[in-house]
Amino acid sequence: MRPVRVLRLLLGAVPLLASLAFAPGAVQARAAEPGDRQQSVTAPAAPGPGAEKKQGTSKPVCSPKPGRAACSSLIRTDLPAVRNLAPGTLPEGLGPRDIRSAYQLPFGAGRGRTVALVTAFHYPTAEADLATYRSTYGLPPCTTANGCFDQVFATGNQPPVDAGWALEAAIDIDAVSAACPACNIVLVEAASDTIGDLLTAVQVARTRFDDNTPQAKYISMSWGDGENNIQPVIDPVYFDFPGVAFVGSSGNTGGVTNWPAISQYVTGVGGTRLNQPFPIPGPQQNRPGGWYETAWSGSGCGFSAFQPKPPWQGAFCNCRTNADVSAVADPLTGIAIYTTTPPPVGPSGWLIAGGTSVAAPLVASMFALAGTPGPNDRPASYPYANPRAFWDIDRGTAGAFSAGLGYDLPSGLGSPRGVRGFRR
Numbered sequence: 001m002r003p004v005r006v007l008r009l010l011l012g013a014v015p016l017l018a019s020l021a022f023a024p025g026a027v028q029a030r031a032a033e034p035g036d037r038q039q040s041v042t043a044p045a046a047p048g049p050g051a052e053k054k055q056g057t058s059k060p061v062c063s064p065k066p067g068r069a070a071c072s073s074l075i076r077t078d079l080p081a082v083r084n085l086a087p088g089t090l091p092e093g094l095g096p097r098d099i100r101s102a103y104q105l106p107f108g109a110g111r112g113r114t115v116a117l118v119t120a121f122h123y124p125t126a127e128a129d130l131a132t133y134r135s136t137y138g139l140p141p142c143t144t145a146n147g148c149f150d151q152v153f154a155t156g157n158q159p160p161v162d163a164g165w166a167l168e169a170a171i172d173i174d175a176v177s178a179a180c181p182a183c184n185i186v187l188v189e190a191a192s193d194t195i196g197d198l199l200t201a202v203q204v205a206r207t208r209f210d211d212n213t214p215q216a217k218y219i220s221m222s223w224g225d226g227e228n229n230i231q232p233v234i235d236p237v238y239f240d241f242p243g244v245a246f247v248g249s250s251g252n253t254g255g256v257t258n259w260p261a262i263s264q265y266v267t268g269v270g271g272t273r274l275n276q277p278f279p280i281p282g283p284q285q286n287r288p289g290g291w292y293e294t295a296w297s298g299s300g301c302g303f304s305a306f307q308p309k310p311p312w313q314g315a316f317c318n319c320r321t322n323a324d325v326s327a328v329a330d331p332l333t334g335i336a337i338y339t340t341t342p343p344p345v346g347p348s349g350w351l352i353a354g355g356t357s358v359a360a361p362l363v364a365s366m367f368a369l370a371g372t373p374g375p376n377d378r379p380a381s382y383p384y385a386n387p388r389a390f391w392d393i394d395r396g397t398a399g400a401f402s403a404g405l406g407y408d409l410p411s412g413l414g415s416p417r418g419v420r421g422f423r424r
Contacts, residue, residue, distance in 0.1 A: 025029045026289040058331040059345050062164040068222045071168035072249040073357035074140045074331045083349035091350035093336030096137050097260035102291045104418040113368040114184040115176050116205035116216035118200035120193040121162035123169040125340045133174050150186045154201035160189050163344040171353045172361045179365035199238050210235035220364035221248045222357035224258040229306050231259050236362035237264035245379035247364040249356035250323045251300025255399010258300040264310040267380045269359040271296035271329025276279045295396030295403040295410035296330045312381035321338035325383050327359035370422035387419030390414035
């Protein structure tokens with residue numbers, strides 16, 4: 001690890017209430033298909049209309065605690081982890097090829113751009129696990145030595161290890177690798193999961209720069225807490241910076257808002273279930289690859305009680321609403337991830353991850369694929385200026401809210417249709 005800059009900020013922790021919901025899950029290991037060394041495998045087709053749905057179980061990765069943030073990740077628990085893959089096989093779950101196919105992402109774009117992932121505590125096997133993930137899928141190496149990967153302690157001191165947050169970090173770095181293999185990755189580790197420490201890490205992610213890893217213009221926050229009236233006061237200190245794309249997971253709270261995703265300066269990312277079913281009529285009926293998304297029941301969303309409405313958000317209501325956009329989050333159709341740091345539930349190895357913690361780093365990577373934001377732009381406004389760049393999601397519910405034609409609370413504008421919706 002290279003020496004890191006030390007940035008010490010003073011901020012009292014803001015007491016908040018955190019919540020996570022349980023949701024269904026994903027799969028195991030299978031034979032590789034031709035061409036998989038360049039791209040990953042395609043997920044198995046989901047049942048068509050009227051067919052019996054597969055059931056799975058999952059658990060939250062981080063336990064919510066009063067006054068502390070909780071990560072928005074879920075791990076499938078009804079299938080065992082796979083530590084070692086048989087020769088010629090790939091792990092089950094969505095891989096890089098699936099993500100690029102489902103969201104029509106350009107391959108090879110994003111080179112030289114840095115996605116910062118803000119997490120809490122220390123992930124001791126991050127670089128080695130990332131190497132295994134990328135070599136398994138035939139992706140180019142992303143290491144400290146080649147300047148692609150960096151692991152930064154927000155206070156300059158190594159934080160203690162926490163099993164849940166280490167697993168969250170594994171999900172984040174693998175999600176970025178799947179969506180933007182050419183992007184640089186900086187994992188910024190907060191000293192703890194208090195709001196104050198995480199916001200300090202956000203500040204470090206935004207301001208840090210060295211010769212090998214350029215300053216991050218794309219900052220992913222796969223964590224959050226409930227809303228309160230203090231947040232609009234502190235938001236400008238940490239998120240009111242034109243030219244930087246702040247991206248937050250909307251939470252796994254099933255129709256309840258989550259901060260900082262609900263902040264007016266942040267792009268809040270909701271969750272979907274990503275399938276390849278029989279053709280279903282509607283706005284996605286001609287979607288390439290046979291992909292189809294519905295709103296995920298666990299997705300955090302709703303009307304803000306405190307946040308002012310940003311000027312670019314439509315006339316849905318006279319308040320800030322979330323989600324803004326959505327991506328895969330249902331663990332039943334989750335992504336494959338790899339970790340050797342012992343997780344909080346079950347053994348380590350290849351696992352299936354879901355939750356809006358998956359969706360947020362995917363979208364942050366899509367901002368990076370789209371290009372550098374204008375220095376005076378608010379990247380959170382880009383999707384609203386390009387609504388046709390998203391697949392409209394018109395089915396599914398989250399809490400009391402239902403998806404429908406046009407903007408809706410569970411899915412926002414919809415899921416990415418390429419990266420046109422993430423630039424001017």
